[in-house]
């Protein structure tokens with residue numbers, strides 16, 4: 126098995142009663158790549174991503190992180206293993222400030238007894254670090270680190286969510302439709318941020334229905350259909366029409382001159 130794969134799924138199965146959401150799904154994510162996952166509604170993309178991020182336990186199959194078999198019992202398990210997920214709607218807490226959002230659920234405590242016994246927060250360290258992390262990701266337009274997130278634009282808010290994931294992820298950032306609710310300018314900012322995250326050496330999984338966005342940023346595109354992976358293509362070898370045709374079953378991926386599985 127290739128050591129360049131940071132995250133792998135093999136033969137994953139998940140059934141809900143009579144519905145088979147994952148039907149022997151495979152998945153391969155390489156280090157430092159943006160892998161888009163596309164598929165029609167109900168193809169099983171969310172189920173796959175939930176299995177990889179600890180939000181759901183598959184009935185069978187194997188997941189490997191850095192070549193080692195793992196079984197996540199919860200999203201916290203996955204986070205502790207360096208896999209962060211940005212969900213479309215649960216991205217941030219609107220009434221909290223930017224720094225608080227970044228550290229939600231993993232607040233920094235003051236050193237020594239003040240932190241360990243009295244649970245006092247180290248606000249200064251969190252603010253300084255938040256500023257640094259946002260500046261690393263090119264989000265310098267956000268001036269006030271304590272500004273409530275609900276007063277930010279949709280793009281900035283999504284930026285905070287992506288920054289949060291990127292700041293804590295050691296291996297993988299999974300993003301579920303990060304540009305779905307955004308305008309053109311804001312989408313651009315988030316797409317650039319996704320590329321920055323990749324360029325910093327992390328691997329990104331991007332679930333999206335937006336073909337132009339997918340074709341712009343993805344290094345490879347995983348196509349899901351009827352609960353399983355049917356092809357992995359590259360923007361350089363396939364067109365958007367090819368992708369849609371494979372997704373809907375109108376084209377057999379094997380019939381394309383570039384084949385069904387990109388190197």
Ligand SMILES: Nc1ncnc2c1ncn2[C@@H]1O[C@H](COP(=O)(O)OP(=O)(O)OP(=O)(O)O)[C@@H](O)[C@H]1O
Pocket residue numbers: 141144145146164165166167168169170171172173
């Ligand atoms: N918790 C659940 N209970 C019952 N059925 C479910 C559940 N979650 C998913 N399914 C079913 O599994 C199938 C795959 O759903 P999934 O959400 O993974 O697809 P998807 O590709 O993400 O779709 P979309 O693009 O519409 O979000 C669907 O038929 C769906 O109805």
